[in-house]
Amino acid sequence: MSIVRPYGDTTGDGMVQMSFTLPLPHDKVAEGAAVQLANKMGMDPALVVHAKPVGEGFTFVVVYGRVNHLVDTSQVVVVERDYPLLTPPEVNAEVKAGLRRRLVVVGACIGTDAHTVGIDAILNIKGFAGEKGLEYYREIKVVNLGAQVSVPQLVARARAERADAVLVSQVVTQRDAHILNTREMSAAFRESYPADERPLLVVGGPRFDEAGAAALGVDRVFTRGTTPGEVASFLVHRIVSSRTHSQEEQAS
Structure with a gap:
């Protein structure tokens, strides 16, 4: 199978986890902004599962949610080792x-x-x-x-x-x-x-x-x-x- 979707709770459910930092103090506004950003990135629904302040005026957030994107592994380009592994x-x-x-x-x-x-x-x-x-x-x-x-x-x-x-x-x-x-x-x-x-x-x-x-x-x-x-x-x-x-x- 070359076409795959992310796995979270069940196979092919499209659930992913993403973390990032926002230049906002940790409050409800920051968490709402995190959900909005996740939505704009194609994650819907999105849920903030972790948030904490990281210095004054910054919030670290972990968001969990579903994406509809598919990945075609036949189009993935990798750099293969082109030499023998020696002892x-x-x-x-x-x-x-x-x-x-x-x-x-x-x-x-x-x-x-x-x-x-x-x-x-x-x-x-x-x-x-x-x-x-x-x-x-x-x-x-x-x-x-x-x-x-x-x-x-x-x-x-x-x-x-x-x-x-x-x-x-x-x-x-x-x-x-x-x-x-x-x-x-x-x-x-x-x-x-x-x-x-x-x-x-x-x-x-x-x-x-x-x-x-x-x-x-x-x-x-x-x-x-x-x-x-x-x-x-x-x-x-x-x-x-x-x-x-x-x-x-x-x-x-």
Whole structure:
């Protein structure tokens, strides 16, 4: 079945739950405004099931109600993993055989973003979701610059380390800061490197769209739930395997 409707209490009843904040003090007017907004978004009937003040003059609201919209899953576009998922020993073996040196990764949170949980989950040896981070991989050299790194600092350090890949994490999304920072970063690397020498640019964060890599000027976008193993496997696929394949073509 490619056509589906949301499920709440019974199959196909179209019930959904939505939360948002209104710039109104918490009272009956705020709750009525929440219902009105939900109605205009196609939720009818709509019921406020939770509301509370969040600071002076603001109300957080949860609304529950029915929508009539249908979803055609055959029209959903997703980014499928186009490379094999490797184990740490397999990653090490591929890098050692293909590069004959360690693969160099420079990572950072750029701009004013001080949330290092994302970049640390991928880079630090403690890792994420039971997987050890890239520091655990013997054939990968990790340079973690931490938080609030400026774009010029990132480019300079990538040059100094002769980075094969640059990993950037962006968690702060107010006023599309993650989008603006990423575009600034990608533009800076393109200005500073010849096309054939530029390191692989990878960005990750919970509010990115996996399909948006080209628009951001990066090589790959990773979103929530990404594990170190996925990132390591991608790096091998794009840096090691592609280089090896190119060399084999030239030799033939």
